[in-house]
Amino acid sequence: MANAALDPHAAIATTASGAPDRLTTADGRPLVRALARSQSKARRRAFLLVAPLLAFILITFVVPIGQMLQRSFHNDGFSANMPQISAWFAETPAGTVPDDAAWTALAADLTASAEARSIGVVGTRINYDLAGSRSLFTSTGRKVRRGIEPPYRDALLEMDEDWGDPQLWSAMRGASSAVTGNFYLAAVDRTRDEAGKIVQVEENRRIYVTLFWRTFWLSGLITALTFVLGFPIAHLLATLPMRKSNLLMILVLLPFWTSLLVRTTSWMVLLQQQGVINDILVWLGIIGDGQRLQMIYNQTGTIIAMTHILLPFMILPLYSVMRTINPSYVRAARSLGATSWTAFRRIYFPQTLPGLGAGAMLVFILAVGYYITPALVGGSSGQLISNMIAMHMTDTLNWSMAAALAALLLGAVLALYWLYDRLVGVDNLKLG
């Protein structure tokens, strides 16, 4: 051992035979394993250090979100409580006219479900697909508990003729399997007709696709506006002397530290028809008292308030990148013969791209999921998809629908992120 330890070549001695020579340590163990062992303790300690955070994220973030997203394609409200008719749907192809076996199974399920007081859950599930059908189930439930005699088809039709509606049967078929893509179809304004074909919903019920487009279009517009407004400010911050730029920085950050609600409310005060800005315009005689501008409770309100709220997210990454750009680059460009515009366009601006990319990603992703501000100042034309998700969460209690919409939104954002990575490269992002 002593000799081996003294021999400087021992540590990199290779096995005498064998084609791919493996490096070994002085005492003959493979180098790779020795390295892993020597680092394992440090690695264990490092893991222990992050373990609390990991557990926290798993419990409060990954699991609930996973559960929520699961609802978008899994809902057993109908299938668990109506097993016999679900089995009949499973055996027959889509569009099959319900036969005696189907009516018998339906009557049996309805009776059982009414006895178990789960008929409301069943009705709610069908109601998601066919509005107004919850009451059909509950009222029929009350009636079958008083007794139902064969032939079941006639008996049920007598209780309510809606039972003969092919759309109802199509909706029940859709709900008969716990795992379903129907919520995703609904989230893009599609549904299945009686024959099981995917078709668009009626014109007046198509809302989600429009809302998705509006969300992305408004988010893009807000991102562009924050860029136009934020770029000069970030440049000013980065080039002013430290004392002045610190003061300006506080002005940038001040709204950041103010409650979101306060900021949104102050926009209401400013922008409403009897608000400060309209009053000033009327007082200056620019507009007449009868022509007060509608600047809030519509898309304009959403754009103004969200641009203001998201502006720091654009300014800060831009600023942090601009501060590192040495002024000598622009000077060099100027001395090489470039006009100030060319120097800006070809030398300065390209170097701000990592900050711009980071800022644009931040603002866009935040804007896509924004909820409170559009809800407060958006009126009806300024609502975004997140407001619809919130509505399904709190009002209609159709969590599956909310989850499907959220999953689509998440998917779209991830797709954009992927696209960004392909085009620009995520390594080029600089947040600070």
Add this chain to the structure above:
Amino acid sequence: MLDDRNGDAFVAFEHVQKSYDGQTLVVKDLNLAIGKGEFLTMLGPSGSGKTTCLMMLAGFETATHGDIRLDGRPINQVPPHKRGIGMVFQNYALFPHMTVGENLSFPLEVRGMTKAEREGRIKRALDMVQMGSFANRRPAQLSGGQQQRIALARALVFDPELVLMDEPLGALDKQLREHMQFEIKQLHEDLGITVVYVTHDQGEALTMSDRIAVFNDGRIQQLAPPAQLYEAPENSFVAGFIGENNALAGVIEDLQGDKALVRLDGGGLIDATAVNIREKGQRTTVSIRPERVEFKPEMMSPDAHTIEARVLDVVYMGDILRARLSVAGSDNFVIKMRNTIGQTRLQPGQHIRIGWHPQDARALDPV
């Protein structure tokens, strides 16, 4: 010398003043004429105004007062991109998002040259700095010395007649710096360009320049070729700033022409050449270079005064021996001896008499 012929000068500063805050002048009444093809170095400590002068010449700062002329025409109102001056920056300022080739192409593109013409010039410029195969690299992939060469090539690629260099070698290690000094000098001679070079490194200034302008406190303290600057400094600042220097304070005892007799504050009488003193009784600082001090009687001029000295310590530095002496109350008197075979080795504590040729001791303004 071009000092009094501003009319023919390629670059001329005429009574240039610069203030940033309206309270103090960073550059005070600068007059400087640079000839065509000259290598002029602006040397000075930081804050002496040398970089400000360069920036005014490049067009990044405007003169508060006075005229700057380039090839006869005033350029105060000409924006930097129309001055046609090449510039090498301290940190090279190579555009990080462009390849070496694109960096060199930039000044040619903004001048509207065709692709073929650009490629020819880029190749020539890269070959000139021996970086021909690096056109497709990014600046970040190059070493400091390579970046330096590219910065040089970029400043030269559009054939400017005047090239400004702002401490271009400051970030390189000693060996590379010396090598690059040589290369820059070589390029200057081959291309016949005019170079204005800013540095705070006196060694760099001495080895490269045709003339050196020593800046301090917003003024040019002396403008002279390197040898004259070193051997005949005109004031105490220049004497102290350039090279090593022994300064002895005293009073003029006698003055005849440029021959002065100085009574030192610490006792003793020495000979000196009067430089910027006018009358008897005036205070002065006598400046003597360490290598011009003699301690062997046979080497001294026979009619000169000598002075008592005590050896404090001797440092062996390889090529030379450096001894610190106590002379006339000052413990910072240094002499240098060549490390030759027969050289006398001084011992600490030894008492010797030292002297010098009167023209090597310069009686300057009191510090």
